[in-house]
Amino acid sequence: MPTSKTRNIRPTSGPPVTVVVPCYNEEAGLPMLLERLGHLQDGPMRGWEVLFVDDGSSDRTFAALLSASRSRPWMTVLRHATNMGLGSSLRTGFANSSAPIICSIDSDCTLAPERLPDLVGLVEAGADIATASAWHPESIKAEGNFIRISLSRAVSGLYKLLIGQDIHTFTCLFRAYRRERLARIRFWSHGFASVAEIMLRGVLAGYRIVELPMQLGKRRYGDSKLKVGDAIAAHLGLLTLTASLVVMHRGRRWLPRREAA
Numbered sequence: 001m002p003t004s005k006t007r008n009i010r011p012t013s014g015p016p017v018t019v020v021v022p023c024y025n026e027e028a029g030l031p032m033l034l035e036r037l038g039h040l041q042d043g044p045m046r047g048w049e050v051l052f053v054d055d056g057s058s059d060r061t062f063a064a065l066l067s068a069s070r071s072r073p074w075m076t077v078l079r080h081a082t083n084m085g086l087g088s089s090l091r092t093g094f095a096n097s098s099a100p101i102i103c104s105i106d107s108d109c110t111l112a113p114e115r116l117p118d119l120v121g122l123v124e125a126g127a128d129i130a131t132a133s134a135w136h137p138e139s140i141k142a143e144g145n146f147i148r149i150s151l152s153r154a155v156s157g158l159y160k161l162l163i164g165q166d167i168h169t170f171t172c173l174f175r176a177y178r179r180e181r182l183a184r185i186r187f188w189s190h191g192f193a194s195v196a197e198i199m200l201r202g203v204l205a206g207y208r209i210v211e212l213p214m215q216l217g218k219r220r221y222g223d224s225k226l227k228v229g230d231a232i233a234a235h236l237g238l239l240t241l242t243a244s245l246v247v248m249h250r251g252r253r254w255l256p257r258r259e260a261a
Ligand SMILES: Nc1nc2c(ncn2[C@@H]2O[C@H](COP(=O)(O)OP(=O)(O)O)[C@@H](O)[C@H]2O)c(=O)[nH]1
Pocket: 021, 022, 023, 024, 025, 026, 053, 054, 055, 083, 084, 085, 086, 089, 105, 106, 107, 108, 110, 148, 173, 223, 224, 225, 226
């Protein structure tokens, strides 16, 4: 009988990769996303599941997803009845995947879905978390709203400083995770700060993080859902939490080991 320690949690059947796509009022950009994912399904993403989490959209996002899924067997569509936030949607998506590698991507194609197989390749090669890194020195300059870009860059800089490790980007949703590692991360943020929280908890757990420099492009359809005031408040809370976690973490390492009786 396998014990909980030896049990192989990898499924023997099912898709090798699940791509979670959180969507909130993204009707305008869906045709482009579905077209690009469709091409990828004919190539490097063949056999992968794409799991959309519609988060109580008030536009036709859910109807459009359902209708598209009828002719695309690789699509799974889940829905929250009300808007619960990006973090809650990620929890729903992760909990409903059984694949050994789980990805999350933006639905607005500001990070090119065509780069996803590269991130999955990094996890297959040994990374626990592989993330697109818009703020890596080797990334081409980001395009888009100046305030959005500055906020994301600034908070990533602060997390880097607090954590004291050479990780440049904490805020890109565009990632691939090793399932068994992701399953051990408990994150509590409901909104955009969840993306940074997952990364911070992964770093503190000693996970192997790999960054892939990538350009953040301009949103071509619909509007950003990020509310700058709410995001700043959430990140301030998370920075405080991180500072305490870092102190506890370092404190544990400084404590002398207890001698055996
Ligand atoms: N499920 C869900 N997804 C969201 C929510 N807010 C934003 N998103 C999705 O998260 C991704 C990033 O959001 P976006 O508005 O592009 O923010 P920005 O890139 O930071 O400006 C997009 O795919 C959004 O549809 C939300 O409340 N719930």
